[in-house]
Amino acid sequence: MTDVAAHVADLTLRSRAAARVLATVPTKTKAAALRAAAAALVAAEATILAANAADVAKADASGLSSAMLDRLRLDSGRVRAMADGVVAVAGLEDPVGATIDERTRPNGLVLRRVRVPIGVIGIIYESRPNVTADAAALAVMSGNAVILRGGSEAIESNRAIHAAMVSGLTAEGVSADAVQLVQTTDRAAVGAMLAADGSHGGAAIDLIVPRGGKGLVARVQAEARVPVLAHLDGINHVYVDASADPAMAKAIVRDAKLRRTGVCGAMETLLIDRGYGDPDGLVLALCDGGCEVRVDSALSGRLPALPQATDADWDTEYLEAIASAALVDGVDGAIAHIDRHGSHHTDAIVAADPAVAERFLAEVDSAIVLWNASTQFADGGEFGLGAEIGIATGRLHARGPVALEGLTTYKWIGYGTGQIRG
Template sequence: MATQTAPIDPQVCVNELARAGRVAQRALARASDAEKADALRLSARALRDAESAILAANARDLEAGKQAGLSDAMLDRLRLDAERLEGIAKAVDAVAGLPDPVGQIIDQSQPANGLKLSRVRVPIGLLGIIYESRPNVTADAAALCVRSGNAALLRGGSEAVHSNRAIHAAFASGLVAGGLPAEAVQLIPTQDRAAVGAMLGAAGLIDMIIPRGGRSLVERVQRDARVPVLAHLDGLCHTYIHAAANPAMACAIAVNAKMRRTGICGAMETLLIDRDFAEADAVIEALLDAGAELRGDEAAQALDTRIATASAEDWDTEYLTPALSVAMVDDLAEALAHIARHSSNHTDAIVTDDAAAAERFLAEVDSAIVMHNASSQFADGGEFGLGAEIGIATGRLHARGPVALEGLTTYKWQVRGKGQTRP
């Protein structure tokens, strides 16, 4: 008679894994820079060695996704091949080569009492990562957490369950080979949605939650979490073409910002054009020729009959498709007001040769990333020289913009004295 496996209680499972992760994190905190880097390189090698197992697991997920009716875009995010897997391994190697933020001295001082004060970077602790679709996040998040001295508790989406398990198994084997505890990176073994709720309520066990996924996931995390959250909800990114913009630059930036990759959070979703910009029709034509689907206000529609009417909801929609909202504005002040009203505080850009207008835009737009004469598609940790990123943060506390190793640390004060007592 076959032995039946008892069902996993999500609450008990999360609590047990979190406690084990906290113990492992203390071991990580003691590990040297070289030890963490060497373990990550061994994990990258293990990913390469497990290529056949990982790709076979991914094939199972792809077949299940097709049966479930996943869109072509979702299937593409899920799909792995030898080249993509090598890219995942290279990303882990790259993180291993980044400077270790742990132990960095942020600043030092010595007040009149003679105490030597230092602020020093330290890991945050145990990080809960909740993500969807892309199996590469399993390795990316694990590598960033280990390099910054944090333990990770991962909960991937059901559509990538077999891929995530195969990647995690290989990665953890590399950590063990490098002398680090396997519990430093754990993958929740159940796809029961109650496990997400258990993570969100694990105050005192999980130190921070990082969601990576669609709007519904992030909204739930931000609404229900009893643990600090590092996240962005939408990428409602704007590009404003100022009256003094270079026409060729404006066309190139607008097309790239929207059409390079329409499904990423740094893609432009609203284009604002100054009424005094003389080449607005050329920008519109370039976007339409590139395959963009434009929805505009009356003034924008007057530029080209192919522009559909924008609804009130369009100005607050993250399309993640070739669709784009277009509005004509009277001046910089009106552009700033529109962005303040509709931006999700992710990434907003101005195109202009007027230095004063650019500086005002950079100062007044309250977004995590503000740009001058550059495509919003540069909103990426790798492009910022940070290595791999764990996400883009749009809040105002702790970290903003691309979050890489430094964003996964906090600090503590170290005080060195010579017997001082306070009068």
């Protein structure tokens, strides 16, 4: 493809036209289209798996890590899971058109604030071809047109999944332009999407959602001229208060770190109240689970065989079986540490004292704050939101798991009877 900018501009222009139509499509029609898309995914399983095998072979030959290969690889079960996810989105409550609030002014003017689609959403993602189906389903159900730009390592898989999804959608009357895939692997396409702010007479992308590693997200946040919904790091903490039940604390700490070490909700730093009765037991529970624990000087004096944490450890998202641990002066020390080193993603407190817990919940400025629960619950499905487009840690528009409602904005509608402001 010789003119990447022109390709992206064309996709954006067609997406804008499709978004205007899709915004008014009834819930029943969108749901039927998604169910047809799910059936098309199942019917195209052999084609999708053949395309994926080609991607995996190429990626393996190029030296892609085993973790990335696992994210890339599809099998029959994963294809069926993709289809099931699309069906699940079709069954979710449609936020479009919902009244958020309503008021009648003294002059009789009725004002309603109602949910509407954002418009055109660009999704830039890596490795996981299932994002193609998830993102398309969430966009359609929330009334948004979407432009998908997957990683070069999954291009054949993404093309096959996209083709199946579109065949199902169009069979039920949804325009193919509502879900478009960037067909080039040229990295310039990412730059063109990030610059699509509608200036110079071009159509705009209203929101960019990056799904991938830190390098991708950092580039998107640095270069985008359109709004971005994302998180850069998941430097998540579990604070164990002196009042915590020891068995509960040990179970939560182990799960928060070791259930899945590579997810953005995994605990990276364990903070323990100096007044807690068995700090060594918490640390050793992680070690017994195969985790390398890097400890502060206070814990190092108690557990001299463990490596000592450096300043960089407190600011590191490991995404593997490594954690840092420190003793802190109660909830004040925990809040101060999280404020200094946290990434506003997910933080948890284990405590039996409700006053301590409520203070932690109120003062820790993260998108998700939990009491007596593992940080691994940082997931749209676990929140009852269905599929998610990602976790957002900013303070505007949406925070935490972003699902259908997070892909809408609102407008005010006024109903008058001739009122003027003379």
